[in-house]
Amino acid sequence: MLLPDKAEILHLLADEENQDKLFARADKVRQQFVGDNVLLRGLIEFSNICRNNCCYCGIRKDNKRLKRYRMTPEQIVETAKRAVDMGFQTVVLQSGEDMWFNAQRLSAIISEIKKLNVVVTLSIGERSFAEYKAFREAGADRYLLRIETTDKDLYHRLDPGMSWQQRYECLLMIKELGYEVGSGMMVGLPGQSLESVADDLLFLKDLPVDMAGIGPFIPHPETPLAQEKGGTLSLALRTMAVMRLLLPKINIPATTAMEALDPQGRLLALQAGANVVMPNVNEGEFRRLYELYPGKPCLNETPTHCRSCIGLKIKAALGRNCV
Numbered sequence: 001m002l003l004p005d006k007a008e009i010l011h012l013l014a015d016e017e018n019q020d021k022l023f024a025r026a027d028k029v030r031q032q033f034v035g036d037n038v039l040l041r042g043l044i045e046f047s048n049i050c051r052n053n054c055c056y057c058g059i060r061k062d063n064k065r066l067k068r069y070r071m072t073p074e075q076i077v078e079t080a081k082r083a084v085d086m087g088f089q090t091v092v093l094q095s096g097e098d099m100w101f102n103a104q105r106l107s108a109i110i111s112e113i114k115k116l117n118v119v120v121t122l123s124i125g126e127r128s129f130a131e132y133k134a135f136r137e138a139g140a141d142r143y144l145l146r147i148e149t150t151d152k153d154l155y156h157r158l159d160p161g162m163s164w165q166q167r168y169e170c171l172l173m174i175k176e177l178g179y180e181v182g183s184g185m186m187v188g189l190p191g192q193s194l195e196s197v198a199d200d201l202l203f204l205k206d207l208p209v210d211m212a213g214i215g216p217f218i219p220h221p222e223t224p225l226a227q228e229k230g231g232t233l234s235l236a237l238r239t240m241a242v243m244r245l246l247l248p249k250i251n252i253p254a255t256t257a258m259e260a261l262d263p264q265g266r267l268l269a270l271q272a273g274a275n276v277v278m279p280n281v282n283e284g285e286f287r288r289l290y291e292l293y294p295g296k297p298c299l300n301e302t303p304t305h306c307r308s309c310i311g312l313k314i315k316a317a318l319g320r321n322c323v
Contacts, residue, residue, distance in 0.1 A: 026241035026273035042083035050096025114139035184213030188231015244273030
């Protein structure tokens with residue numbers, strides 16, 4: 001299969017008129033290389049406390065209107081047990097950069113969840129090599145750390161106090177320790193060019209990643225970017241489809257952010273190269289308080305209903321099974 005070069009990537013990203021052809025091409029590659037099953041991952045968002053102040057993120061440190069929460073280790077393990085009872089074979093532990101969860105505490109949680117015979121994925125941001133190593137030794141299998149953008153000037157404007165180079169080095173540490181590496185990018189950020197998006201895609205290809213999440217920028221009212229124009233679903237889908245062409249064997253999630261822009265967003269993504277869905281398995285208030293962006297779907301559903309609903313939707317609309 002001939003992979004697109006940067007010139008073709010830019011053409012595909014810009015060509016809205018023929019995007020259906022791109023989506024069909026990506027869907028065919030998805031079917032050929034990763035099959036028809038949609039992989040389900042049980043997502044546990046266990047803390048919305050974060051030390052960072054990213055300008056686009058609803059759980060940024062300076063959002064004083066957000067009610068903060070931190071699940072106890074016992075609550076996290078119990079939620080993982082319920083996820084396993086619902087049939088999930090992978091549990092994703094996601095949080096803001098909440099440093100209360102140090103190596104000792106989080107390793108103990110990972111060890112308990114591994115007793116359930118599931119794959120454990122972490123998405124908890126930047127840590128030290130020693131911490132990544134401790135989590136790996138405790139049984140963590142995969143790690144998700146989005147690069148967000150490879151435009152370093154844009155990154156430093158939108159992520160004050162953070163270092164793009166440090167984030168990149170964290171990805172290299174994760175890779176060195178033998179994790180399956182997940183990363184990703186945001187599309188439609190203020191000041192982001194299509195050339196920058198193309199560079200992001202090539203960065204993910206060259207790393208290379210085992211999973212890549214592509215999400216549209218959605219302005220949050222309690223951030224400095226509240227009045228900015230958001231990214232479009234169509235560009236996010238085109239970016240995701242090109243990602244499938246560049247890395248045909250990786251896992252690509254149909255992100256909830258896409259459904260925040262369109263009620264059919266995740267189904268559209270699954271027809272344009274995606275093969276993973278990550279239903280939230282949190283109960284009650286925890287589901288509502290992890291608000292990275294407004295309009296997040298399924299906030300008032302129970303985890304069981306959410307898992308059943310997405311499975312039925314995918315089967316009815318696409319004829320594909322969730323596993």
